[in-house]
Amino acid sequence: MAFEAPDWLIKRDGQLKLHYDGHTRVVCLNGAPLYLLRPVPAAGKITCEVEQTNNGRRLEGDATYAREDEALRGGLDDLRKALGW
Numbered sequence: 057m058a059f060e061a062p063d064w065l066i067k068r069d070g071q072l073k074l075h076y077d078g079h080t081r082v083v084c085l086n087g088a089p090l091y092l093l094r095p096v097p098a099a100g101k102i103t104c105e106v107e108q109t110n111n112g113r114r115l116e117g118d119a120t121y122a123r124e125d126e127a128l129r130g131g132l133d134d135l136r137k138a139l140g141w
Contacts, residue, residue, distance in 0.1 A: 059125060062132055064141055072132075081128060082109075083135065093131040095124045104131030106138075 059081065061072035071084040075092065083091035094105040101120035104127040107113070117134045121127040 059128055062136075064136055065132070068141070079124070083132075091135060093128055093135070095127045095131075102127040104128055104134070106131045106135050 059072065059074075061070060065072065065083065069086050071087075073082045073084060073089075074080075075082050079095055081093040082089045083093065089109050092105075092107045092109060094107065095102050096105055097103075098120050101122060102124055103117065103120050106115040106117065115134055115138050117130065119130050119134075121130055
């Protein structure tokens with residue numbers, strides 16, 4: 057599934073890359089992989105785990121979505137809010 061990086065990430069020299077597992081997205085800033093966005097099943101739907109690559113810490117989100125792309129967008133929005141952007 058093609059999934060583009062949002063404008064707010066691109067404006068900050070960020071990229072969104074597909075992880076080798078085929079589902080997870082890697083958020084890179086200035087070329088460094090800093091966050092993983094992983095769609096996972098939750099309550100019969102899909103949620104998105106957002107994890108820091110350097111320490112494994114997760115941003116907690118409780119929203120669930122019908123589709124994987126919606127969950128990834130929700131995870132990106134959670135990340136944007138956590139970063140204060």
